[in-house]
Amino acid sequence: MFTHYDWNAITANLAFLWDGMVLSLGLAALAIAGGMVGGMLMALLRLSSFKPFAIFAYLYVNLFRAVPLILVIFWFYFLVPVALGRPVGPFYSALIAFVLFETAYYCEIIRAGIQGIPRGQMAAALATGLSRWQAMRHIILPQALRNMTPVLVTQCVVLFQDTSLVYVVTLRDFMTSASIVASRDFKLVELYTFAALVYLVICLAGSSLARYLQHRTAMR
Amino acid sequence: MIEARNVSKWYGRFQVLRDCSVSIARGEVIVVCGPSGSGKSTLIKCMNGLEPFQQGEIAVDGISVGDKRTNLPRLRSRIGMVFQSFELYPHMTALDNICLAPEKVLKRSRAEAEAKAMGLLDRVGLADHARKHPAQLSGGQQQRVAIARALAMDPIAMLFDEPTSALDPEMINEVLDVMVALAREGMTMVVVTHEMGFARKVARRVVFMDEGQIVEDAPTEQFFTNPGSDRAQLFLSKILHH
Amino acid sequence: MSYNWNWGVLVSEPYLGWLISGTQWTLAIACLAWIMAFTLGSLIGIARTTPIGPLRWLGTAYVELFRNIPLLVQMFLWFFVFPEVLPRDWGRWVKRDLPMPEFTTAVLCLGFYTASRVAEQVRSGLNAVPKGLLAAGQAGGLTLPQIYRYILLPLGFRIIVPSLTSDFLAVFKNSSLALTIGVMELTAQSRQIENYTFQGFEAFTAATVIYCVITAIVVVIMTRVEARLRVPGLLGRQQGAL
Numbered sequence: 001m002f003t004h005y006d007w008n009a010i011t012a013n014l015a016f017l018w019d020g021m022v023l024s025l026g027l028a029a030l031a032i033a034g035g036m037v038g039g040m041l042m043a044l045l046r047l048s049s050f051k052p053f054a055i056f057a058y059l060y061v062n063l064f065r066a067v068p069l070i071l072v073i074f075w076f077y078f079l080v081p082v083a084l085g086r087p088v089g090p091f092y093s094a095l096i097a098f099v100l101f102e103t104a105y106y107c108e109i110i111r112a113g114i115q116g117i118p119r120g121q122m123a124a125a126l127a128t129g130l131s132r133w134q135a136m137r138h139i140i141l142p143q144a145l146r147n148m149t150p151v152l153v154t155q156c157v158v159l160f161q162d163t164s165l166v167y168v169v170t171l172r173d174f175m176t177s178a179s180i181v182a183s184r185d186f187k188l189v190e191l192y193t194f195a196a197l198v199y200l201v202i203c204l205a206g207s208s209l210a211r212y213l214q215h216r217t218a219m220r
Numbered sequence: 221m222i223e224a225r226n227v228s229k230w231y232g233r234f235q236v237l238r239d240c241s242v243s244i245a246r247g248e249v250i251v252v253c254g255p256s257g258s259g260k261s262t263l264i265k266c267m268n269g270l271e272p273f274q275q276g277e278i279a280v281d282g283i284s285v286g287d288k289r290t291n292l293p294r295l296r297s298r299i300g301m302v303f304q305s306f307e308l309y310p311h312m313t314a315l316d317n318i319c320l321a322p323e324k325v326l327k328r329s330r331a332e333a334e335a336k337a338m339g340l341l342d343r344v345g346l347a348d349h350a351r352k353h354p355a356q357l358s359g360g361q362q363q364r365v366a367i368a369r370a371l372a373m374d375p376i377a378m379l380f381d382e383p384t385s386a387l388d389p390e391m392i393n394e395v396l397d398v399m400v401a402l403a404r405e406g407m408t409m410v411v412v413t414h415e416m417g418f419a420r421k422v423a424r425r426v427v428f429m430d431e432g433q434i435v436e437d438a439p440t441e442q443f444f445t446n447p448g449s450d451r452a453q454l455f456l457s458k459i460l461h462h
Numbered sequence: 463m464s465y466n467w468n469w470g471v472l473v474s475e476p477y478l479g480w481l482i483s484g485t486q487w488t489l490a491i492a493c494l495a496w497i498m499a500f501t502l503g504s505l506i507g508i509a510r511t512t513p514i515g516p517l518r519w520l521g522t523a524y525v526e527l528f529r530n531i532p533l534l535v536q537m538f539l540w541f542f543v544f545p546e547v548l549p550r551d552w553g554r555w556v557k558r559d560l561p562m563p564e565f566t567t568a569v570l571c572l573g574f575y576t577a578s579r580v581a582e583q584v585r586s587g588l589n590a591v592p593k594g595l596l597a598a599g600q601a602g603g604l605t606l607p608q609i610y611r612y613i614l615l616p617l618g619f620r621i622i623v624p625s626l627t628s629d630f631l632a633v634f635k636n637s638s639l640a641l642t643i644g645v646m647e648l649t650a651q652s653r654q655i656e657n658y659t660f661q662g663f664e665a666f667t668a669a670t671v672i673y674c675v676i677t678a679i680v681v682v683i684m685t686r687v688e689a690r691l692r693v694p695g696l697l698g699r700q701q702g703a704l
Contacts, residue, residue, distance in 0.1 A: 063670075066635075068639075070638045074656075075666050078656060157530070165534060165639075168641070189546045192542055192543050195535050196531050204526065
């Protein structure tokens, strides 16, 4: 069925596509790191007993979760240069958009993880004389993080897939590179099929890891 | 009525039932007891095909349970079962719980099913609770609804799987009373329970199981006064001396 | 930071009309794709819980395939690749005669993709129904389809109402990807206003507010639905869908 297609277009442009993949992976890695740190802080704010913190985090999370990622990318592509008064290029504005956007999603995962630990654990920790922060740091968070590792991994896979959306600001990630080659050489079928397969292999690996971790967590 | 011959069952390589044979005649009440993990629940779940078994044969009213060609839903519709944790359908009222199988399996009309259900609820003392959902009832009440649900199918026999083990102590008797009344009416019953008072009152025989085997199958009086095996003696001494 | 505010741009033509039309396209895509995803996803989710091996395998393969390829890539596959790999006549029909090709493709793509998410929810909902209820249904003589119809599905779907709400909100937001194949939905319109007027702040704020308001409306409606479906005494209100 695919025999009359020209797969050389892929091999001929492998270096170009590879550069795109490096950018995709780099953007994903930075966004994951930033999103997780942000998400952790936001989750602590969200669960804080100091109301203004909790309200701020609630509004932040629900605002970002109500709008499409593409709109957020547009927002920061427009906003960052205006705020800084000089052009910064699509990479940094996309990175900021991803970190702030993912912070909201990681926050919800981490919050659910923390709330999933039985209340008795906190009570027991406090009863032994630990402070609330110590109890969180040594008793609650370690258990919560272990339980939510599979979901965090799944979110990383989702984030990696979402990096393809930088296409809308023509940042040259893997997807955009594939599409550039596709339209330049008019090899749409070949390039998009190839892109789909590459993403599928990487994301299946990530999903399998998540499932394995899930299984291991469930066994405990 | 229920005939089990040389039934053996494995979970993987672990054998849960070893060569179990037991026979229950029409109108007989049998109590099955034994330590936890002895296979008693598994045995009665084999009797209506809820658990498959690998060897031996079970026949209910002459119909083989293990036979692939047997229409299991039809066979099960003729045997009532009551579970340890009630297993009432939480999204339905008590009345709807009782009416579901008569309507969908026996194709009775709603009016007919409801009339019968109300009669049964009255009989277990819960007519006022017909429109409540299970979560609004106490454990003892839920279990009585579950008994009514099983009776609504006009079963030829009833299986009870530890019907009082999940109940608070003060609720056990309300359930046992219903069961005693049922036994006295001549219902064929197989009851997995540790309620030895119930066994003494209505059981014709007691079957004692341990490690997947039927160790003893004796008339009730004999089982209590003169158990034939050391294991049964040990078990009795543990549960009776409180 | 120098920026010339002009909120008036939002209520002047043609920009107001663009926002309204964009909102309509967004809602149209989201609703149609959701109907498709809900139907297809429920079937696949059910298939994944049946005891029939090949059905389960197919369901799993579907979910894994659609969840592990970025939605943008799927959009391009449906739009650019799919008509090419069809038999020649069909491909020509898709390219020439398909009504509203961008819109239709977007709906199909989002429908197929979201179905994989719905299938996962349905499966987990069905698996969350306690196994004992299944046994109770079997013991009552219900057949497997009847058990699904009266016990598993009503309970399973109740459990996943909040997750389904977030899946609907996801397809609502994901409809923005339709802009990559040229549908002028809400996000695309706000970008277009920015391009024409350089009033990005106002344009994106308008789109953001519209997304938030619609999300809020959906959440309020679904909270009502959830409360209405809630079984008395059971399954307390879970965390909000947002």
